[in-house]
Amino acid sequence: MNARPRLVExxxxxxxxxxxxxxxxTYPARAGHPPVHALGPLDFNLNRGEFLSVVGPSGCGKTTLxxxxxxxxxxxxxxxxxxxxAMTGDVPDGVGVVFQEDASFPxxxxxxxxxxxxxxAGLPAKEIAGRVDYALDFMGLNQFRTAYPSQLSGGMRQRVxxxxxxxxxxxxxxxxxxxxxxxxxTRLLMGEELLKLWRETGAxxxxxxxxxxxxxxxxxxxxxxxxxxxxxxxxxxxxxxRERDSSLASQPEFGVLTSRLWSLLREESRKxxxxxxxxxxxxxxx
Amino acid sequence: MSLQLRLPASRAFDYLLLVLASLALWAGLAWxxxxxxxxGPGETLARAADYLGSAAFWKHARATxxxxxxxxxxxxxxxxxxxxxxxxxxxxxxxxxxxxxxLYSIPKITLYPIILLVFGLSLSAKVAFGVLHGIFPVAxxxxxxxxxxxxxxxxxxxxxxxxxxxxxxxxxxxxxxxxLVTGLRIGFSSALLGTLIAELxxxxxxxxxxxxxAMEAHKVVDIMALAFLLFAAAAAIGGLLLAIEGRVHRAx
Amino acid sequence: xxxxxxIQTLLIGGSVALLEILCRAGVIDHFTMxxxxxxxxxxxxxxxxxxxxxxxxxxxxxxxxxxxxxAVAGGFLIGLGVHAVPRLRRCxxxxxxxxxxxxxxxxxxxxxVIFGIGPASLIVMGALFGVVAxxxxxxxxxDRIPRALIKTARIMRLDALRGVLMVRLPAAAPHLFTGLKxxxxxxxxGVIAGExxxxxxxxxRRLSFSYNNFDNQTMYGVLLLILVFAATxxxxxxxxxxxxxxxxxx
Numbered sequence: 001m002n003a004r005p006r007l008v009e010x011x012x013x014x015x016x017x018x019x020x021x022x023x024x025x026t027y028p029a030r031a032g033h034p035p036v037h038a039l040g041p042l043d044f045n046l047n048r049g050e051f052l053s054v055v056g057p058s059g060c061g062k063t064t065l066x067x068x069x070x071x072x073x074x075x076x077x078x079x080x081x082x083x084x085x086a087m088t089g090d091v092p093d094g095v096g097v098v099f100q101e102d103a104s105f106p107x108x109x110x111x112x113x114x115x116x117x118x119x120x121a122g123l124p125a126k127e128i129a130g131r132v133d134y135a136l137d138f139m140g141l142n143q144f145r146t147a148y149p150s151q152l153s154g155g156m157r158q159r160v161x162x163x164x165x166x167x168x169x170x171x172x173x174x175x176x177x178x179x180x181x182x183x184x185x186t187r188l189l190m191g192e193e194l195l196k197l198w199r200e201t202g203a204x205x206x207x208x209x210x211x212x213x214x215x216x217x218x219x220x221x222x223x224x225x226x227x228x229x230x231x232x233x234x235x236x237x238x239x240x241x242r243e244r245d246s247s248l249a250s251q252p253e254f255g256v257l258t259s260r261l262w263s264l265l266r267e268e269s270r271k272x273x274x275x276x277x278x279x280x281x282x283x284x285x286x
Numbered sequence: 287m288s289l290q291l292r293l294p295a296s297r298a299f300d301y302l303l304l305v306l307a308s309l310a311l312w313a314g315l316a317w318x319x320x321x322x323x324x325x326g327p328g329e330t331l332a333r334a335a336d337y338l339g340s341a342a343f344w345k346h347a348r349a350t351x352x353x354x355x356x357x358x359x360x361x362x363x364x365x366x367x368x369x370x371x372x373x374x375x376x377x378x379x380x381x382x383x384x385x386x387x388x389l390y391s392i393p394k395i396t397l398y399p400i401i402l403l404v405f406g407l408s409l410s411a412k413v414a415f416g417v418l419h420g421i422f423p424v425a426x427x428x429x430x431x432x433x434x435x436x437x438x439x440x441x442x443x444x445x446x447x448x449x450x451x452x453x454x455x456x457x458x459x460x461x462x463x464x465x466l467v468t469g470l471r472i473g474f475s476s477a478l479l480g481t482l483i484a485e486l487x488x489x490x491x492x493x494x495x496x497x498x499x500a501m502e503a504h505k506v507v508d509i510m511a512l513a514f515l516l517f518a519a520a521a522a523i524g525g526l527l528l529a530i531e532g533r534v535h536r537a538x
Numbered sequence: 539x540x541x542x543x544x545i546q547t548l549l550i551g552g553s554v555a556l557l558e559i560l561c562r563a564g565v566i567d568h569f570t571m572x573x574x575x576x577x578x579x580x581x582x583x584x585x586x587x588x589x590x591x592x593x594x595x596x597x598x599x600x601x602x603x604x605x606x607x608x609a610v611a612g613g614f615l616i617g618l619g620v621h622a623v624p625r626l627r628r629c630x631x632x633x634x635x636x637x638x639x640x641x642x643x644x645x646x647x648x649x650x651v652i653f654g655i656g657p658a659s660l661i662v663m664g665a666l667f668g669v670v671a672x673x674x675x676x677x678x679x680x681d682r683i684p685r686a687l688i689k690t691a692r693i694m695r696l697d698a699l700r701g702v703l704m705v706r707l708p709a710a711a712p713h714l715f716t717g718l719k720x721x722x723x724x725x726x727x728g729v730i731a732g733e734x735x736x737x738x739x740x741x742x743r744r745l746s747f748s749y750n751n752f753d754n755q756t757m758y759g760v761l762l763l764i765l766v767f768a769a770t771x772x773x774x775x776x777x778x779x780x781x782x783x784x785x786x787x788x
Contacts, residue, residue, distance in 0.1 A: 067689075070693060072692055090695075091692060095693070097690075099689060101685070101686035102686065103687055103690045105687065105705070105708065106709075106785060106786040106787075107709075107711065116694070117694050120695075120696065148785055150784065150786065300628065300629045303629075304633075319652060322651075323651055323652045377541075377542070380542045381542050384773075384776065385550070388769045388773065391723045391726075391768060391769075392764075392772070393727040393742075393768055395727070395730065395735075395742075396734065397761075399749040399757060400571065400761075403570045404570055475638055479642075479643065482643065483643055483731065483735075486644075486735055487734070494644075497647060500647070501647035501736075506648075509647050509651065510648065512644065513644045513645060513647075520636075524635075525632060525636050528632065
């Protein structure tokens with residue numbers, strides 16, 4: 001155990017890893033649809049090495065928040081600073097993203113999927129092999145390394161995507177409802193894996209989720225978003241120890257926390273449901 | 287004002303541009319190729335208009351229309367019947383689909399001699415050849431539609447204790463309707479293709495016959511005018527069916 | 539699966555046997571159809587003895603190959619281009635979807651007038667017939683690339699060329715292959731039908747020639763060859779397509 005290499009060396013001295021300064025975004029009008037004010041204005045700091053969960057009603061701009069931070073969407077207003085430098089509108093350095101949808105490449109084996117980013121970066125073969133082995137081991141994928149994604153379950157495929165992200169040693173990991181398609185038991189276990197990963201790498205994590213339990217169990221802080229346009233209503237500190245797992249759920253504080261989250265979200269969710277009308281099937285801003 | 291138009295003004299403009307560009311391309315090609323190879327738009331459209339005013343043209347058009355009508359009807363009825371029969375059973379579908387698919391993909395024109403040997407130079411030969419083209423796509427689309435019907439619909443029907451007839455008429459049929467309309471369109475065009483090819487190769491009347499006669503006499507303007515009329519008619523009916531299809535698909 | 543194969547084999551074998559019996563018993567007379575076993579014998583005979591056989595087969599195969607290359611490559615490039623200009627695509631979409639409801643063969647007489655009776659007319663006929671299937675498949679393929687994969691390519695900072703080569707193209711491969719399959723089938727139909735209607739050489743022209751000369755033995759031998767060729771080609775492409783789809787989609 002003691003020989004396990006740390007995946008990333010993170011400097012914990014500075015606190016603000018990411019700073020949002022009145023960031024807002026509006027999707028322009030499309031044929032027959034008015035413009036959609038999806039996000040903000042938003043002001044907050046993401047502290048270095050913290051685990052932040054973001055919860056909110058469906059269609060509130062959670063995904064927009066993530067895509068703005070990932071450099072996939074250029075925000076209309078405001079600036080985002082990472083390590084004190086303003087984002088240029090490109091994908092910033094050291095960012096890893098796990099999407100809600102399965103993003104494993106079906107034409108590559110599990111091992112090739114995981115190695116993809118490293119090969120692009122032009123690392124020496126030996127280094128790649130070592131990192132891939134470690135990641136496959138860590139995510140429990142070793143026996144599937146020569147399998148293709150279509151031969152795996154949804155949970156296993158999402159592990160492939162997580163492994164593919166973590167081998168690049170990102171200092172900022174963004175997850176967009178990565179366990180959304182999984183059953184509750186698998187979610188809990190994947191959540192524990194994620195906590196382990198976070199502890200080992202020391203990376204900053206932002207997790208978008210619609211599960212209050214998941215948000216409460218995993219995070220140092222839970223940000224609660226309003227109905228569209230998404231703003232933070234409140235950011236709640238959980239005060240869990242760094243060493244934690246799903247057994248938290250049996251503690252009385254956990255119940256207090258989740259019911260507080262729900263009381264904050266209840267009215268917003270009702271608003272979101274009413275404004276989205278009959279088409280409530282995960283109506284996001286796009 | 288533009289709000290009242292069903293077609294947005296910009297789109298209508300795009301289509302206008304497309305038509306003008308096609309005409310310009312046509313005229314350009316005709317100019318390059320010369321009148322012996324390709325007639326220009328003006329000349330061709332004038333000849334097409336002549337045709338529309340002539341009794342001989344309509345006699346041939348009627349002959350084609352009769353054969354095509356029967357071919358279309360038999361393709362749709364036969365294809366849908368085969369499709370439903372095979373589609374209802376999983377095993378039958380697994381066995382039948384690849385066979386029908388292969389039959390669909392073979393160059394059926396090569397079978398025309400057999401049709402001629404069986405039916406002789408007659409209306410039924412044309413109809414049979416049209417059906418040979420039209421029946422397989424209709425059957426395949428029907429099978430696909432039935433196989434792709436969500437099982438939960440059928441379970442719902444069972445939970446509601448519908449009889450098989452009620453299930454077929456109130457659940458299965460509405461569920462596969464969009465695909466049936468698609469089948470209608472594809473069957474229509476395939477049957478038309480079959481009928482025309484039959485006339486091109488061997489027949490004594492019909493638009494295909496007119497076309498092959500014009501070709502043998504090297505009358506370029508006639509060929510172009512006939513081709514234009516056939517294209518226009520097929521595209522108009524095809525477009526109409528496509529519009530209906532779009533509406534049905536959107537409603538479901 | 540093996541049970542399905544067994545029933546299919548029995549069904550096809552049974553149909554052939556039934557045809558054989560009907561022909562031998564005289565229910566179907568000899569001038570209409572010769573027994574399937576005679577078709578096979580006739581094919582073997584003409585392949586071994588007739589001097590026109592291999593030149594005609596090669597003539598058709600060569601024209602077919604060129605037509606397929608033009609249809610697939612052209613259709614793919616046109617598809618890429620049209621996909622890149624949404625406004626053009628919106629305009630052309632109705633054209634593409636009604637293309638196969640228009641009897642393209644009526645253009646063949648015109649092609650002969652323009653290109654003369656020869657390979658060029660046949661190739662253009664085949665390519666014209668196949669190209670739109672490939673265009674439509676390319677458009678579908680590009681539409682259906684999962685957004686998550688495109689985003690992943692951006693997160694990995696692939697440049698435009700690498701993004702296309704390493705992510706978009708592989709992701710689009712199954713639908714592109716379906717387009718290839720359809721284009722091949724349409725090209726086969728186009729080229730052989732063209733030969734059949736009017737040509738100076740080729741296996742399709744041999745078929746119509748022997749029909750016009752009441753040479754049923756040759757006609758059915760050639761017919762068997764064409765049917766077996768088309769069916770085998772189709773079956774192979776289907777198997778390949780199925781494998782591709784199974785690997786890509788779950």
